[in-house]
Amino acid sequence: MSNGARAVRGLLVATGAVALAFTTACSGSSSPSSSSSSGEKVTLEFAQWWEPELPDGALQGIMNDFQAANPNITVKLLSGPYASTKEQVVAGAASGTMSDVVGLDGAWVSDFAKQNAITDLTALMKDNGYDDSQLVSQVAIDGKTRMIPVINFVYPMFTNTDLLTQAGVSAPPSTRTEFMDAAKKVTALGNNTAGWVLPLSLDAPNGVQNDVMSWVWASGGSMLKDGKPDLTNKAVTSGTQFVKDLWDAGVVAQGSFTMKEQDKVEEFTNGRVGMMIDSLAHINLIKKENPALKFAISAIPAEDGYTGPRGIPYASWGIGIAENSKHKAEALKLVTYLMSKDVNSKLSTLANAFPGNKESKPDFSNSDPLFQQVFDIYKAGTPANEFVGLPVSEQLMRDYGEQLQLTLNGDESVSDALKNAQAKWVAEF
Amino acid sequence: MSALAQSAPLSHRDPAPTYRRPLWPRVQRIVTPYLYLLPTVLLLVVLMLVPIAMVVGYSFQDNVITNPNPVFVGLANYGTVLSDPVFLTAVKNTAYFTGVSVAAHMVLGLAFAMMLNSPLLANRTKALFRTVYVLPWLFTVAIIAVLWRMLLNPNGVVNYLLTAAGLITKNVEWLASPDTALHAVTFINIWAGYPFFMVSLLAGLQGIPKDLYEAATVDGANGPQKFRNVTLPQLRPIIISMALLDIIWTTQQFALIWMTTGGGPINVTEMLSTFTYKLAFSSYEFALASTSAVIVLVLSMLLAFVYVRYQRARD
Incomplete structure (x- = not known):
């Protein structure tokens, strides 16, 4: 064989290898799980953002x-x-290669159910x-459960005890009037x-969910009516107007329009x-x-005179099973294991969250006493997050x-803003 | 010999292979260059052509990815996107952001390059300045965004310095105020991008023959005249190439905007890139996002076309 022919043959082999690699890469694994054809040993993929947030x-x-x-099941984490898990799950949903079990x-x-x-x-x-x-x-769409909240993180009100004391506020506010008054006094401290x-x-x-709508839910209000947007109702108007009043009173920290949750925490921490x-x-x-910051935690203030249960916003680590999974029964075993009384207690203790199993109880013996305090607030109130689903x-x-x-x-009134938001929401629904 | 051959019956002729090259080597010779090209072509097809064709295809369907059975809708998506007021705002913002950024990159880059090329500075001083001036270019976008978010925080260093200097009496919400946000992100982009111009123009300045300046001096030209009649014409090819490239890059800027303002407040810093991203990953309107991406692609291709034509004309 001549050198030229050898080169051509080598090139053909290399090209073939490249093409094969691309074909394999592009086709992806049609099933995210691998198992032997006999089904004896099953490997489940579990995509989530929880591991980096846990110890x-x-x-x-x-x-x-x-x-x-479950010796026959292997779990691959x-x-x-959070953000990249979301993108990964969105891509998996689109291409039918979602992991067997997914953190949601x-x-x-709603979008994945659709x-x-x-x-x-x-x-x-x-x-089963x-x-x-x-x-x-359980989070259900059209009567079918698609997600189970494994553990819940609640969003109560944090108050800086030193600042409130300096401002002459003796206790965390429990009504909107008290809150406005306390906010004005703290702002008046200057500096x-x-x-x-x-x-x-x-x-x-x-x-919007945690810091604005929470005012509505805390007073028993709702932004939905029969599952459809209802932003122009009295409760949402009153909650939004209260936020506007706080803004106009100049008691809101600067930089709100581009501020993120971590900036908020930083402002409070400092x-x-x-x-x-x-x-x-x-x-x-x-x-x-x-470590020197003294702070307290309490329920979000409600409208003056409101005596009903207080809605407390929450976020969940939810779990679901992919439709494309070939091992749904095994995947459910993993889900039910995480939801079992003891495991769920352990997980909620590790994550400083509240359990998704009614019988589970987080162990606060080694935690900050504030957790126990908030657990009591949580049990006295109602978890509220109408954006779920x-x-x-x-x-x-x-x-x-x-x-x-x-x-x-100052570009439009509260009622116009709510009307416009309502129109956009209706279009999205 | 030739007469004998002619007189011989056709069936007694020697077989052709003695004189004609065999088929396989000829095929090999024709095919070989294409085989060498094949890996590159394959890469281009898989990584460029197929995705672009898919996105263009998506833009003609009612919705894709989230909808298992998309329907062909012709140009309807283009009508929806082009008539969306937020899209028009994004076009205006992108034009302002790009125009001001490129102009400032050019002016600052040229000014710093001339300073670094000046014989008035000692070599050590030049080396120090060169290191300092090129620093912004070495940071990744994420670092730049975090850095400037902290600097421009209402309680940040910039407001502190301006207050200490007596220039402002109240903290300014640079990135959070609708009045200042677009200017602030443009400023950050200028800061992040001028060193590229500076380095390229410095190389250009160092390549200008000294005798041109000497001739201008002999002709009685002063400093500004030398700059206008010698420096600028000599740098023109670099300036135009850089400006075209910078326009293409800046119109596609996404990470900086997303990490500093997210397109807000309201939509005063909404760019074509953030608008497209939100359609795809917030509204899950992948068909509309594809439409917006195709419009951006067409605009970028126009610029790329101008760039290539200019380069060809130069060559």
Whole structure:
């Protein structure tokens, strides 16, 4: 064989290899799970953002226990930050390569259910004889459960005890009037302190859910009527007007329009704001960053005279099973394992969150006493997050956030903003 | 010999292979160049052509990815996107952001390059300045965004310095105020991008023959006249190439905007890139996002066409 022919043959082989590599890469794995054809050994993929947020090795430890109890099942954790997990799950839903078990946020559920990317858990639980009465809540679309909240993070009100005391406020406010009064007094202290902090960034618009709608839910109000948008009702108008009044009174920390949740926590941690509504998960972070900061936690103030149960916003680490999974029964085993009384207690203790199983109880013996205090507030109130299960809920928050920014900027009235947001929401629904 | 051959019966002729090259080597010779090209072509097709064709295809369907059975809708998506007021705002913002950024990159880059090329500075001083001036270019976008978010925070260093200097009496919300946000992100982009111009123009300045300046001096030209009649014409090819490239890059800027303002407040910093991203990953309107992306692609191709034509004309 001549050198030229050898070169051509080599090139052909190389080209073939490249083509093969591309074909393999482009086709992807048609099934995310691998198992032997006999079905004896099953590998489940579990995509979530929880592992990086838990203590090192904690989630893997729980998976090891599960594998020990179910020797035929191996769990492969696919972990990443929240945002990249979301992108990964969206891409998996589109291409039919979603991991068998996926960590879900309530805000994503409706869209995945519409795509039929996550399976109907109601039927699956029934087929496998699982008693769902022990679950605190389930997220259902059209009567079919698509997500089970594994643990819940609540968003109570944090108050800077030192600032409030300096301002002459003896106790955390419990009504809107008291809150306005306290916010004004803290702002009057000067030195760049503000009464309240409101993150309204449009790239991460969850401030609308946690910091604005929480005022509505705390007073028993709702932004929905029969599952459809109802932003122009009295409760939402009153809540939005209250936020506008706080803004006009100059008690909101500067930079709101591009502020994100982490900026809010930073402002509070640095002692520049008197009050904020935030996730309980941040207690340890605040204490670590500023050990000298004295703060208290209480329920979000309600409208004056309101005596009903207070809605407390929450966010969940939810779980679902991919429709394209070939091992749904095994996937359900993993889900029910995580929801079992003891494992769920352990997970909620590790994450400083509240359990998704009614019988589970987090162990606060080694935690900050504030956790026990908030657990009591949580049990006395009602978990409220109406964005869970809504279609394109992030976009809904953004639509409302844009209108709220226009109102706060003085470009339109509260009623016009709510009308415009309502029209956008109706279109999205 | 030739007469004998002619007289011989046709069936007795020697077989052709003695004189004609065999088929396989000829095929090999024709095919070989294409085989060498094949890996590159394959890469281009898989990584460029197929995705572009898919996105263009998506833009003609009612919705894709989230909808398992998309329907062909012709140009309807283009009508929806082009008549969206936020899209028009995004076009205006992108034009302002790009225009001001490129102009400022050019002016600053040229000014710093001339300073670094000046014989008035000692070599050590030049080296120090060169290192300092080129720093912004070495940071990744994420670092730049975090850095400037902190600097421009209402309680940040910039407001502190301006207050200390007596220039402002109240903290300014640089990135959070609808009045200042677009200017602020443009400023950050200028800061991040001028070193590229500076380095390229410095190389250009160092390549200008000294005798041109000497001739101008002999002709009685002063400093500004030398700059106008010698420096600028000599740098013109570099300036035009850089400006065209910068326009293409700046119109596609996404990360900086997303990490500083997210397109807000309201929509005063909404760019074509953020508008497209929100359609795809917030509204899950992948068909509309594809439409917006195709419009951006067409605009970029026009610029790229101008750039290539200019380069050809130069060559």
